[in-house]
Amino acid sequence: MTKISGAVEAPELPIDAVRPPRPGRWAAALLAGFALVWLAYTIIVNENLHWDVIVAYLGDGRIMGGLWVTIQLTVLSMAIGLALGIVAAVMQLSGSPVLRGAAALYTWFFRGTPLLVQLIFWFNIGLVFPTFGIGVPFDGPKLVEWQANELITPFTAALLGLAINEGAYMAEIVRAGIRSVDPGQREAAESLGMSHRQVLRRVVLPQAMRVIIPPTGNQFISMLKTTSMVSVIAGAELLTVAQRIYLGNFEVIALLIVASIWYIVLTTIASIAQHFVEKRFERGHHALPARVRRNLRPFDRGSA
Amino acid sequence: MAGPMVSIRSVRKCFGPVEVLRGISLDVPEGGVVCVVGPSGSGKSTLLRCVNRLETIDSGRIWVDGDLIGYAERGDRLHHLAPAELCRQRQDIGMVFQRFHLFPHRTALENVMEGPVVVKGVPRERARKRALELLERVGLADRAGHYPAQLSGGQQQRVAIARSLAMDPKLMLFDEPTSALDPELVQEVLTVMRDLAASGMTMMVVTHEMGFAREVGDNLVFIDGGVIVEQGHPREVLAAPRHERFRAFLGQVL
Numbered sequence: 353m354t355k356i357s358g359a360v361e362a363p364e365l366p367i368d369a370v371r372p373p374r375p376g377r378w379a380a381a382l383l384a385g386f387a388l389v390w391l392a393y394t395i396i397v398n399e400n401l402h403w404d405v406i407v408a409y410l411g412d413g414r415i416m417g418g419l420w421v422t423i424q425l426t427v428l429s430m431a432i433g434l435a436l437g438i439v440a441a442v443m444q445l446s447g448s449p450v451l452r453g454a455a456a457l458y459t460w461f462f463r464g465t466p467l468l469v470q471l472i473f474w475f476n477i478g479l480v481f482p483t484f485g486i487g488v489p490f491d492g493p494k495l496v497e498w499q500a501n502e503l504i505t506p507f508t509a510a511l512l513g514l515a516i517n518e519g520a521y522m523a524e525i526v527r528a529g530i531r532s533v534d535p536g537q538r539e540a541a542e543s544l545g546m547s548h549r550q551v552l553r554r555v556v557l558p559q560a561m562r563v564i565i566p567p568t569g570n571q572f573i574s575m576l577k578t579t580s581m582v583s584v585i586a587g588a589e590l591l592t593v594a595q596r597i598y599l600g601n602f603e604v605i606a607l608l609i610v611a612s613i614w615y616i617v618l619t620t621i622a623s624i625a626q627h628f629v630e631k632r633f634e635r636g637h638h639a640l641p642a643r644v645r646r647n648l649r650p651f652d653r654g655s656a
Numbered sequence: 657m658a659g660p661m662v663s664i665r666s667v668r669k670c671f672g673p674v675e676v677l678r679g680i681s682l683d684v685p686e687g688g689v690v691c692v693v694g695p696s697g698s699g700k701s702t703l704l705r706c707v708n709r710l711e712t713i714d715s716g717r718i719w720v721d722g723d724l725i726g727y728a729e730r731g732d733r734l735h736h737l738a739p740a741e742l743c744r745q746r747q748d749i750g751m752v753f754q755r756f757h758l759f760p761h762r763t764a765l766e767n768v769m770e771g772p773v774v775v776k777g778v779p780r781e782r783a784r785k786r787a788l789e790l791l792e793r794v795g796l797a798d799r800a801g802h803y804p805a806q807l808s809g810g811q812q813q814r815v816a817i818a819r820s821l822a823m824d825p826k827l828m829l830f831d832e833p834t835s836a837l838d839p840e841l842v843q844e845v846l847t848v849m850r851d852l853a854a855s856g857m858t859m860m861v862v863t864h865e866m867g868f869a870r871e872v873g874d875n876l877v878f879i880d881g882g883v884i885v886e887q888g889h890p891r892e893v894l895a896a897p898r899h900e901r902f903r904a905f906l907g908q909v910l
Contacts, residue, residue, distance in 0.1 A: 454810035540816075544771040545747030545825060547739060554774055558761050612693055 395501040399652065409597065418593030418615050421507070425579045425589055426618075429514035430572050436515065437522025442552070444527055450520065455523065462520035468581055469511040475585040477504055510582040510589075525567045529560030561633050569626035576618045580611075590614055659722060661686040661827055664775065667716035668750050669702055676702050678882035679716070684827075684875075689859045690860045691869035691890065694879035695905060703879070704829050706751040707860065709742060720749060721826050745773060749822030754832040756812040757802040764791060764815045765798040765800040771823045783822075790818040794848050810841030821852075828852065830861040864909055870894055878902045 395401060409415055430502040443455035478500030487494035487518070504512075533556050580591040594607040662684040669677040674700040684690045692700045705711045707718055709726045710719050718725040725745060727734040729790035737745070758767050772778040778786075793813040804812050809825040813833055820828060830849065833844040846868050853859055853872045865870060869876050869890045878899075886893060886902045897903045 534757070536753060536755060536757040537759065538753075540753060540759070541753035542743075543708055543710065543746055543749070544819070545743045545745075545775045546771075547743050550774055554770065555759055559759075 367526075370478075400605070401609070402603060402606045405603050406609050406613075409610045412591050412597075412610075415590070415610060415614070416420055418588065418590040418611075421587065421593075422589040422614075423574065423618070424537060425507075425510055425514060425582065425587070426527050426572065426575045429511055429518055429579075430568075430575055432511070432515035433461040433518025433522050433571075434526075434568065435523075436519025437526045438557075440519060440523035441526035441530060444523065459520045459523050462473045462517050463524075467513065467517050467578065468584060469579060470517055471510065474513045475504065475506065477509070477654065506582070506585050506587045508577070509585055510587040513656060514579065514582070518571065521571060523569070525564055525571070526560070529562075529564035530556055530565040559650060565630055565633050566626075569622070569629065571624045573619050573626070576622060577615055580615075658859045659765060660684055661688070661721055662860065663717075665717045665720040667703070667718060668707060668714050669699070669707060669711060676882050676887050677706070677713070680879070680882075680884060681716075682877060682884065682887075683754075684858060686748075686858055687856045688874045689853045689861065689872055690872040690875040690877060690888060692860065692862045692877045692879060692904070693864065693866070693869065693909075698879045699882045700879045701831050704751075704860060704862050707747050707827075707829060708751055710751075714747070728765070743775070747771075747823055748826045750823060750825035750828040752813070752816050752820055752828065752830045752833050754835050756804070756809070756816045756836070758812050758819070760804050763801050763803055764796060764807065767804070767815055768818045768822050771819060773782070775823070787822060790821055791815070793821075793851075794818045795844070796862055799818045808841060809837045809848045814835065817848055817852070827860070830859065830863070832862050832864070834863070843884055853860070866894065866906070866910055878905065880905070 440455040440458055443451040444459075448451060456549040482500050483497050483653065484500060484503060485494035485497035487496075495632065537555050538551055541551040579587070579589050582589050583592040583595060586592055590611050598604045598607040660683040662682070664680055664682040667677050668675065676697075680699075680703055681760045682690070692703065694700045694830050702711055707720065707725065712726065718848060723745060725744065726737055728737055728741075729735075745805070758764075759770060762770065765787050768790055769780070769783040772783040772786065773780055780784050783784040788800060791800055794817055796811055797813055797817075799807060799811060804815070806876070806902070807815065817833075833849070834845050837845065846865060849859070849861070849868070850872050861868075861873070875887060877887040878885050878893075878901075880901050886897065886899045893902075894906070897906055
């Protein structure tokens with residue numbers, strides 16, 4: 353510290369001060385840097401990693417097909433899961449104990465059993481229900497009837513398993529979003545004479561979206577990778593396809609790396625998209641607290 | 657003219673074991689302005705919220721413009737109104753809240769248009785014109801494109817008043833409309849309310865602004881412990897309060 357005595361002047365120059373030494377941080381950075389370089393070296397010179405094979409299979413037609421199935425499964429199961437989640441969340445907040453109970457049972461069961469088990473179950477649903485039909489319930493006459501074995505392909509089983517499981521998680525996310533909306537918003541909308549449905553659609557859900565979107569983005573990114581579980585029922589997505597190829601040519605590690613590269617590409621693209629979607633739903637919500645904004649008001653040009 | 661705009665008869669309301677309204681009866685004539693005052697927890701806000709059925713009542717009756725609020729009387733039994741009929745009743749009753757409750761994801765203009773467009777199905781262009789007129793009336797035509805977060809508290813409350821007026825209500829309820837405002841912003845809201853009263857709107861105002869009550873109110877109602885302790889013309893009751901509790905209350909707020 354520098355003590356002054358008496359009246360002094362300060363130089364009118366921008367401050368350009370020397371930072372104190374941080375030896376601990378420098379040592380840690382040096383260590384991390386060395387570890388990275390060493391890791392990269394061992395990977396590059398390792399002859400067991402067949403980089404030529406990896407490059408050759410990166411754009412392979414079968415891999416591309418698997419990639420496409422992975423994208424389809426992710427988008428469809430997230431869309432259906434979100435729809436199921438909204439329905440279940442609205443049911444959980446309903447006044448009817450039967451609706452609340454049904455929704456609670458749904459989330460309880462599908463969050464309480466492993467997704468892997470659910471996928472295998474849906475794939476083998478024909479063992480429990482050999483036929484599906486539309487008609488009179490309780491063994492009445494049927495209008496149309498399908499064999500479960502024709503209806504349940506690996507793709508539909510995967511879609512059912514992923515979407516219904518996702519719906520249970522989305523229900524919790526949507527419910528938290530709806531509950532985050534100030535109850536005064538509902539009252540203001542009701543006092544204008546809006547119906548329950550209008551209050552939900554026009555006032556509550558748009559505001560709940562701000563809270564719902566970030567975890568939904570995370571769920572989407574997680575779902576891109578979760579689709580690989582479908583390989584247990586041979587779902588023809590990215591991992592299944594990679595496995596089929598390496599069972600033929602024994603390039604196990606190379607094909608796992610090919611699949612991993614594509615998973616990373618997908619999740620990176622999804623993360624960037626998530627960033628822009630989140631910005632879109634920030635509309636009307638500004639980072640500045642009221643007190644700061646009040647002080648800034650003289651600079652507000654008030655254009656309308 | 658037929659009966660009063662608002663008739664409240666023997667209204668009781670409990671929250672669990674606590675009885676917050678213990679037999680309230682009150683009339684508001686058409687075009688009348690009644691100011692409701694009282695200590696916090698006295699039930700004055702609850703009374704207001706019962707009038708547009710944000711709260712249900714446990715006994716008594718409330719009529720607005722001759723319509724029984726919340727129920728239909730068929731034979732000798734009361735039937736709860738269907739949700740659609742309740743929405744119909746609320747359209748005619750505007751409400752302004754202490755904390756504004758503007759829709760944060762919509763601009764000032766969109767906030768004012770929301771009711772007519774969504775509830776009454778008014779064409780957007782017509783609703784927009786009317787909304788701009790109303791924003792002009794509350795002195796905020798130049799803030800139409802702003803989001804609530806970009807407006808001061810006083811401006812937000814004036815937009816909230818315009819939003820209620822857009823539904824062409826027969827009655828306006830004000831629930832402590834200036835209590836959440838910085839002192840220098842209170843007057844701009846009271847000015848709008850004064851103009852509204854002068855235009856002949858029937859108003860029920862829960863407030864701590866005794867100046868406003870004296871100047872604009874036709875009737876001042878003091879509620880304490882869930883009952884009306886004293887009421888009368890504001891100038892008279894404020895000049896010569898009869899009850900000890902009212903005198904004590906005035907001593908604290910004036």
